[in-house]
Amino acid sequence: NAGVMQNPRHLVRRRGQEARLRCSPMKGHSHVYWYRQLPEEGLKFMVYLQKENIIDESGMPKERFSAEFPKEGPSILRIQQVVRGDSAAYFCASSPRGGSGNTIYFGEGSWLTVV
Amino acid sequence: AQKVTQAQTEISVVEKEDVTLDCVYETRDTTYYLFWYKQPPSGELVFLIRRNSFDEQNEISGRYSWNFQKSTSSFNFTITASQVVDSAVYFCALSEAGGAQKLVFGQGTRLTINP
Numbered sequence: 117n118a119g120v121m122q123n124p125r126h127l128v129r130r131r132g133q134e135a136r137l138r139c140s141p142m143k144g145h146s147h148v149y150w151y152r153q154l155p156e157e158g159l160k161f162m163v164y165l166q167k168e169n170i171i172d173e174s175g176m177p178k179e180r181f182s183a184e185f186p187k188e189g190p191s192i193l194r195i196q197q198v199v200r201g202d203s204a205a206y207f208c209a210s211s212p213r214g215g216s217g218n219t220i221y222f223g224e225g226s227w228l229t230v231v
Numbered sequence: 232a233q234k235v236t237q238a239q240t241e242i243s244v245v246e247k248e249d250v251t252l253d254c255v256y257e258t259r260d261t262t263y264y265l266f267w268y269k270q271p272p273s274g275e276l277v278f279l280i281r282r283n284s285f286d287e288q289n290e291i292s293g294r295y296s297w298n299f300q301k302s303t304s305s306f307n308f309t310i311t312a313s314q315v316v317d318s319a320v321y322f323c324a325l326s327e328a329g330g331a332q333k334l335v336f337g338q339g340t341r342l343t344i345n346p
Contacts, residue, residue, distance in 0.1 A: 149332065159322065159336040172333065207276060211332060218332055222268070222276035 120145075120223035121190075122208050128229045135195040135202070137226045141210030148191045149220055150183055153205040162206075165191060166214065198230045233258045235325050237337035244313055245345050252308045252340045254323030260284075262328035265299065265306045270339070271319040282306065313344045 121140040129135050141148050150162040152175075161175040165185040176183065180198075185191040195202055205227050209220040234257040244250050256265065267279040280290060282299050290297045294311045310317050320341045324334040 147332070151334075158338045159324075159334075161333045161335075164332065175333075205274065209276075214332065219266075219278055219281050220332055220334070221278055224273075224275040227274070 120208055120210050120221055122206075122223035122226050124226060125224065126227045126229070128231060129198045130231055131199055132197050135198050135228055135230075137193040137195075137206050137208075137228070139191040139193070139208030139210075139223060141191070141208075142212075142221055145210035145212050145221075147211045147214045147218075147220075148185050149209040149211075150191075150193050151207045151209065151222075153207060153225070155204070159207070162193075164214075171214070195228070198228070200230050203228055203230045233260075233263075233325055233327060233335045235323050235335055235337035237321075237323055237340050239340045240338070241341045241343070243343040243345060246315055247312050249309060249311050250313050250342065250344075252310075252321050252323075252342065254306045254308065254337060256304050256306065256323070256325045258325060258327065260327045264326045264328075266324040266326070266334065267297065267306075267308050268322045268324065269319045270322065276322070279308075310342075313342075315344045315346055318342060318344045 123138050148165045151159050153159045163176050163183045164172040180196045182194045205225045207222050207225045209222045211218040211220045236255045263284045265282045269277045287299050296309045298307045320339045322339045323337045326334050
């Protein structure tokens with residue numbers, strides 16, 4: 117009974133490179149969320165997706181960040197032209213249904229370090 | 232605006248002591264949901280409990296118990312007879328009713344259980 121799978125677990129990128137973080141939700145879950153944990157800011161919501169749709173991206177930085185959840189395959193969080201301030205843990209979560217009140221289950225996180 | 236405050240940044244106790252982690256929240260919604268998550272040193276986020284605003288019953292699960300008090304907007308978490316394996320960062324979170332499942336997290340409490 118696999119949980120939310122994220123990879124890579126750790127990723128090092130040089131400034132200006134691209135980072136791609138992947139997330140496979142729990143079996144039977146069609147709702148995916150991305151959160152970011154910055155060292156001094158705690159956990160913050162970034163984006164909520166269903167298959168092929170972005171439902172809420174109110175927490176996404178306006179530039180360089182994008183997310184998708186295609187019909188087939190994992191959800192991808194993409195960060196273009198990374199800067200040192202992007203260094204953080206990125207957590208993916210999933211739930212079987214949308215809407216508030218549903219428990220969302222988190223993956224183990226992807227730790228991005230920008231050097 | 233929603234807000235979650237975990238005033239205790241760090242707590243350190245000796246094994247077998249009882250410890251309570253405080254969580255105070257702010258919301259204008261009458262329907263909302265409260266959560267606790269645990270982040271052990273390995274980094275993953277582990278779901279512990281979900282409580283909705285209409286259910287003020289306290290809950291006990293083994294050595295863990297939760298005290299929800301709407302009158303004081305608090306949702307405190309107590310670990311009885313603490314163990315070294317309980318050492319982790321604990322996060323309290325709140326989500327509003329309706330719309331996307333968007334958790335607002337507190338800053339977390341780092342709990343260290345010393346042998």
